[in-house]
Amino acid sequence: MTNYDDTNARALERGHQQHLDDISGVYESEIPERSLTVICPTCRRRQDSESVTFRGIEEDMQGRDVLTFDCPVCGAKMVESLVFG
Numbered sequence: 425m426t427n428y429d430d431t432n433a434r435a436l437e438r439g440h441q442q443h444l445d446d447i448s449g450v451y452e453s454e455i456p457e458r459s460l461t462v463i464c465p466t467c468r469r470r471q472d473s474e475s476v477t478f479r480g481i482e483e484d485m486q487g488r489d490v491l492t493f494d495c496p497v498c499g500a501k502m503v504e505s506l507v508f509g
């Protein structure tokens with residue numbers, strides 16, 4: 425069954441490569457230079473800004489960054505939080 429084993433090994437190799445490609449794509453497009461956290465006002469959970477669904481960012485009166493996001497923990501939509509570096 426040598427042929428079968430070779431085919432199976434190649435299929436695994438392709439799957440592994442595809443997985444690496446997916447991860448690198450995420451890193452390039454969504455992860456900022458430094459780690460930032462936000463606190464969901466609904467469930468009070470502190471989370472990486474990378475793990476929430478980004479909707480927008482703006483500054484408050486004091487010039488602090490306020491992130492608008494969907495919370496993956498409690499499902500709250502378009503909630504806002506100060507960004508903590």
Ligand SMILES: [Zn+2]
Nearest residue numbers: 464467495498
């Ligand atoms: Zn939440």
